[in-house]
Amino acid sequence: MNRLFFPDHKKAILFDMNDTLVDRQQSRELHFTELLRDYTGRWSAPPEFSPEHVYARYMAEQKKRAGKSITLQDKQACLKAALTPYGFPVTDRWMKQFFQEWRKSRARPAALYPHVRDTLRELVKHYMLGIVSNSPRRNVQAQLEKLRLTDVFPPDRVFCSKKGAYRKPQPAMFHHVLSQLKLKPGEAVMVGDSWKNDISGSVKLGIDTVWLQTSAARPGLRRIGKTRVAVIQEFRQLRNLFLPGG
Incomplete structure (x- = not known):
């Protein structure tokens, strides 16, 4: 995909957090398997035991219960079913x-x-970078600190929803961000995975957008009315859109 954005026109790139920068599914699986490996270390595990296979079975059991609210008891039943073959x-x-x-x-x-990390390090040399998230601010800020990304996203460029006030895709959320950063809509680009919250919400205010869609057949362009939306399959493709030489 050819370059679409330039620093002399665009001053800031705004990012969603979860499922855009952070792979929540991988994070959940990683923490599950590490914890399970620690817990079962005191037991005599059979040779075929694999925490990764247990997690896959656990998720498969949950899918059988799709369409209903999953309680703690349901989750415990799913885990028990996933562990039963190993005799623990x-x-x-x-x-x-x-x-x-x-x-x-x-x-x-x-x-x-x-x-994500190396791409952000390249982009921040040319653009102001910010976070726009519906998650609680304390959670987002804690994650950025642990990921060592606070130099890329300083606190004054982290914007989170406020209960009873605004959240994506409400225009008030994006108005607030633009106002705080002293930007016009045409000077910012929003990058996110949610068509409803990140893309259509931004476009309504005249903010250009990049839709991160890992299931897309190929990178390209879509349109909302007369507005074009760049579509990428993986994070590093942002370099092609924003940086000289891609």
Whole structure:
């Protein structure tokens, strides 16, 4: 894809956090398997035991319950079913403790998508970078600190929804961001994975957008009315859109 954006016209690139920079699915799986490996280390595991296979079975059991609200008891039943083939002495007390620890692990560093860190380091040399997220600010800020990205996204460029006030895709959220950064809509580009929250919400204010869609057949352009939307499959393709020589 040819370059679309230049620093003499665009001053800032705004990013969604979860599922744009951070791979939440990989983060959940990584924390699950690490915790399970630690918990089962005291047991005599059969040769075929694999925490990764247990996680896959656990998720498969959850899919069987799709369409209904999943309770803690449901999750425990899914984990028990995933562990049954290995003959571990799984008890309700053990599973309750496991899920408590898994929830706590969310405060640990998340997994970035491939090429996120090096691409951001290149982009920040030419553009102001910011975060626009519907997640609580304390969570976003904690993740940025643990990921060592606060120099790329300083606190005054991290914008999060406020309960009862605004959130994506509401225009007020984007108005607030532009106002704080002293930008006109045409001077910013929003990058995100959600068509509703990141793309259509920005376009309504005249902000150009890049849609990160990993399932796209190829990078290219889509349109909302007369407005074009750049579509990329992976994060490093942003270099082609924003940097000289791609």
